Amino acid sequence: MTTAAVPPPSDAELLSAVAAGDRASFEALYRRHAPWLVVRLRYRCADEALVDDVVQDAFLQVWRGDTGFESRDTGEVAGWLWRICSRRLVDAVRRRGTRDRLWQRLSWRRADVAASAEDLVLAGVEHGDLAGALGRLSPELRAVLQATVLDGLTTREAAVLLGIPAGTVKTRAMRARAQLRRELA
Structure with a gap:
């Protein structure tokens, strides 16, 4: 007798369970999306610690239900998570202040590590x-x-x-x- 494999829950199903307080669903959603979000955000920001903080904060926001996702939204959960993380990253970079960004750019040059193109553009956008x-x-x-x-x-x-x-x-x-x-x- 063969048993049919149960397909994994969809992102929307996981998100609904997370909204109901299911920790296992939250962990599954995190394991499914956090790795690619971190990789994609690291292309936009050279500061690994900042990227990790942004992803953690975004998922904390999801856990608390402060995200505004509704089942009637036509976008996919992955795109919705990306929007949350990318906006939080831009906010985090802006919060650093001009002096901190200048100091980091100088320290990157001393360490022979190039800043990402987006970091340089964001630093120049305000001026x-x-x-x-x-x-x-x-x-x-x-x-x-x-x-x-x-x-x-x-x-x-x-x-x-x-x-x-x-x-x-x-x-x-x-x-x-x-x-x-x-x-x-």
């Missing part, structure tokens, strides 16, 4: 021509750049997040890049 050019973008264009460039979302994920069609995301991203090129030339 200079780029900040002004970004400020002059319409809110719709700025939101698309935020979702696709800074948050690292795919076109489909950005479309779900912003509540617009994927084609509109592509068009707005193209318009935003063209406007930035004109202003920064």
